[in-house]
Amino acid sequence: MLDREVIKADIIAGVTAGVLILPQAIALATLAGLPPEYGLYTSIFPVMFAALFGSSWHAMSGPNTALSILIAFTIAPYASIASPEWIQYAITLAFMAGVIQVTLGLLRLGVIFNYFSQTVTIALVTGVGIIIIVSQLGNFMGVLMNIAEPIENAIPQVIYGISRANGFAVFVGAVTVLSGLLLKHYYPKLPFLIIAVIVGMLFSTGLELTLGTSNVGLDKLGTMSLSALPLSSPDFSPENFAEASQGLLPAAFVIAFLGLIQASLIARAMAIKSGQCIDINQEVLGQGISNLAGSFISCFPSCSSFNRSASNFESGGRTPLSALISVVTLAILIVFAAPLIAHMPISVMAAILLLVGAGLIKKSDIKKTLLEKRENQFIFALILFSTIYGGVDYAVFFGIALSIIAYLKNASKPEIELLTGKDAQQYFPQSTSVLSVQNTLIKEGEEYYQSSENQCNELNVEIPKQFDHVTVLQISGSLFFGSVFRLEDTLTDLRKQDGGKGDLIISGENLQSIDSTGAEMLVKEAQSRTKTGARMLLWLRNHNHDAVLQSSGLIKIIGEKNIYYLKENNNENHQDHVV
Amino acid sequence: MKWIFLKWVLFFSFYNVVLSVAAQEIGQSLDSLEVRPSLVNSRLSLPTQLTQVHVISPGEYFAPPLVADISDDRFGDMVRMGRNIFINTDVYAKRYAGNGLNCSSCHLQEGRKPHGIPLWAAYGRYPMYRHKTRTVVTLEERIQDCFIYSMDGIAPTLDAPEMKALVTYTKWLSKGSPVGVDLPGRGLPNVSRTQDLDPKRGKIVYETRCELCHGKDGKGQKHTNGEGYIFPPLWGGDSYNKGSGLQRVRTLAKFIKGNMPLGASFSLTDQESLDVAIYIWLQERPRNPKMSWAMDFFFPNMAR
Numbered sequence: 001m002l003d004r005e006v007i008k009a010d011i012i013a014g015v016t017a018g019v020l021i022l023p024q025a026i027a028l029a030t031l032a033g034l035p036p037e038y039g040l041y042t043s044i045f046p047v048m049f050a051a052l053f054g055s056s057w058h059a060m061s062g063p064n065t066a067l068s069i070l071i072a073f074t075i076a077p078y079a080s081i082a083s084p085e086w087i088q089y090a091i092t093l094a095f096m097a098g099v100i101q102v103t104l105g106l107l108r109l110g111v112i113f114n115y116f117s118q119t120v121t122i123a124l125v126t127g128v129g130i131i132i133i134v135s136q137l138g139n140f141m142g143v144l145m146n147i148a149e150p151i152e153n154a155i156p157q158v159i160y161g162i163s164r165a166n167g168f169a170v171f172v173g174a175v176t177v178l179s180g181l182l183l184k185h186y187y188p189k190l191p192f193l194i195i196a197v198i199v200g201m202l203f204s205t206g207l208e209l210t211l212g213t214s215n216v217g218l219d220k221l222g223t224m225s226l227s228a229l230p231l232s233s234p235d236f237s238p239e240n241f242a243e244a245s246q247g248l249l250p251a252a253f254v255i256a257f258l259g260l261i262q263a264s265l266i267a268r269a270m271a272i273k274s275g276q277c278i279d280i281n282q283e284v285l286g287q288g289i290s291n292l293a294g295s296f297i298s299c300f301p302s303c304s305s306f307n308r309s310a311s312n313f314e315s316g317g318r319t320p321l322s323a324l325i326s327v328v329t330l331a332i333l334i335v336f337a338a339p340l341i342a343h344m345p346i347s348v349m350a351a352i353l354l355l356v357g358a359g360l361i362k363k364s365d366i367k368k369t370l371l372e373k374r375e376n377q378f379i380f381a382l383i384l385f386s387t388i389y390g391g392v393d394y395a396v397f398f399g400i401a402l403s404i405i406a407y408l409k410n411a412s413k414p415e416i417e418l419l420t421g422k423d424a425q426q427y428f429p430q431s432t433s434v435l436s437v438q439n440t441l442i443k444e445g446e447e448y449y450q451s452s453e454n455q456c457n458e459l460n461v462e463i464p465k466q467f468d469h470v471t472v473l474q475i476s477g478s479l480f481f482g483s484v485f486r487l488e489d490t491l492t493d494l495r496k497q498d499g500g501k502g503d504l505i506i507s508g509e510n511l512q513s514i515d516s517t518g519a520e521m522l523v524k525e526a527q528s529r530t531k532t533g534a535r536m537l538l539w540l541r542n543h544n545h546d547a548v549l550q551s552s553g554l555i556k557i558i559g560e561k562n563i564y565y566l567k568e569n570n571n572e573n574h575q576d577h578v579v
Numbered sequence: 580m581k582w583i584f585l586k587w588v589l590f591f592s593f594y595n596v597v598l599s600v601a602a603q604e605i606g607q608s609l610d611s612l613e614v615r616p617s618l619v620n621s622r623l624s625l626p627t628q629l630t631q632v633h634v635i636s637p638g639e640y641f642a643p644p645l646v647a648d649i650s651d652d653r654f655g656d657m658v659r660m661g662r663n664i665f666i667n668t669d670v671y672a673k674r675y676a677g678n679g680l681n682c683s684s685c686h687l688q689e690g691r692k693p694h695g696i697p698l699w700a701a702y703g704r705y706p707m708y709r710h711k712t713r714t715v716v717t718l719e720e721r722i723q724d725c726f727i728y729s730m731d732g733i734a735p736t737l738d739a740p741e742m743k744a745l746v747t748y749t750k751w752l753s754k755g756s757p758v759g760v761d762l763p764g765r766g767l768p769n770v771s772r773t774q775d776l777d778p779k780r781g782k783i784v785y786e787t788r789c790e791l792c793h794g795k796d797g798k799g800q801k802h803t804n805g806e807g808y809i810f811p812p813l814w815g816g817d818s819y820n821k822g823s824g825l826q827r828v829r830t831l832a833k834f835i836k837g838n839m840p841l842g843a844s845f846s847l848t849d850q851e852s853l854d855v856a857i858y859i860w861l862q863e864r865p866r867n868p869k870m871s872w873a874m875d876f877f878f879p880n881m882a883r
Binding site (some may be wrong): 035 | 738
């Protein structure tokens, strides 16, 4: 698995990722209201743990934009920014989120994050991008702004701040943004963030050399005091935690969920690209361990990052080794870059966050999801609005609720198709697979009558000779108490058509699940049909639903020989592989 | 005679007990610093144990609260953080400190000493008009200037926790002081010159009165563990830069007259202070951040 080629590719990808993460680490820590050191710690230790314990080979963990915003807005009412209490709360949040995630992983509940609607995620991320841009305009102009303010107050504040803005700060920031945008447009392969930082810092240094440091008056990041093993611990002592617990506890759940939603999304996206088989519960466990362990080494909550995972994969990373290499690279890089980072102007950092925020607003994704379905537009607008006005935490809860509603709505709508006449022929039971019959049907057309008859006669299977009286009912999706009424409607219609005397073939190959209510509906139909002398046949993919059908008595009524399986002797649970 | 001697012995033993208790208290509440002259509890500060103040009458100067009286709540935590930054800047405000000086290198006795630029006299005067910037500046902006010039570092942003802690400490130290009043002991004492300044005379004064602590090369003395200065450097790369207030000869002379040598304030004459000040002024130190090579080239007259 780890041959020379792969190791070489991993080292290249890891070094690239380690360099790329540096500006983001600093910027995202500032976004979370923490000193830049904590961003660097969070880009080192959780990345390592997630790579070692997670399932995906390509997902790169680390500080995340949405989580950073969420942390800042959660702690802001209880502590002053970047103060020791603030840091303590962030670490405690990481611990709580880690515990929740590990619990979910151990209970094997990771599957639930597959149901989080993609539209909701896109709307959330777009909202986070807008929040980042608005929140960083003050830093961009060198003006002090209140944080955690509703957007309708923040925008006037920005406008009033223009007169107080430091022109040099705006200039340096604008240069950074422009160079970033140009690079992204003309040289999309280059790491545009770090080059933009370098360009911005060159301009600021040039300004200071020509005009004098204190005349330019740029706010700067300042010297970092880093330690190789920055030990910390969560603090639940009443005097520190009690007053903030009301805000921190629900926020821990939101952070845990939001982290896992993104992590599972990224793991799946990476798996599609790489063909790796992902165990989502393992991935959840990995995320939980990385947060849990991170809280003891000065890390704030983290999760997988889409940008970094994608660029890691694109630059050739094939195994978790690349994540480990990126950690080592970053650690070495910090040692040399720390004196330079001390002189990084805050407006350059704000410019980086503006670029990151603009990158989160992906027009193509938005367009795609809006055009896909009508209800997506509604969900998108609702979540975007609640993200910007209510905050990320409310939007996550709201998004989870909307995803569930949308899922239920779709699930209660099993696709039911009625096939009659020649369309129904392919469902006629025989030993050859359906596919081959279909092919024969297409190729030979009318001659099919003959051949299939011959085949079936050889196998001594009874065939209803008159196809006109056969109706095929194709059901896909879930047949459960919430969706049974649709089946009932169809069956009633059918009975009006054929008077309940025709043979009925129920094709349930795409039937995901069936519960007792759904089975009972089938039993009723089968009883009424057998009374009139007609027969009912059932096609199933495998033996998954046997228990339900057996207990409802359906198998007894229609007879075991009338139930056909696409895959014989396949009792494995398919749920895990679908993931 | 014997009785008087006994009285003195008793007094000194009591004094030592108080001192050691005070030192222990500080040792518990602070990090494990060696107790420096300026760190000793100012419970008995008028006249103090190690530095003497020119007292005309008792109760003349404002008495700031005691370190032991810092409350055990969030406010107290902030005060303690501010005090830590104040007396050990390059550890607790490493992010912004640029040289080897602490706040308490100039604001002596943790910012308590009258005529040693005490914080309690400054707090009630801000916001104030400053000639240097020609604007009205707040205390926070003044602290930023301290970091840029005297500490030769990076200005903490106005919302930085370090800034908040320093302002909180200043506020705590001026508990009960009147606002907008020039308190006795504010800033530095006045000096007036009687002759032209002479760095040669200043060199002699430096060698006799200053060199013992600040060193022959003016680089100060570090703690025995090599971390931080017990006696601050007067020039060289680790000292204040050319834009700071002490770079003005007159201000430096005032500071020397009111506070130096440590423990013997007001022992130098005005002329001696001025002579030492111009001797120190002539030495090399970090460049003025207001200046740049382009400005040096185009506006050579602007440079002092």
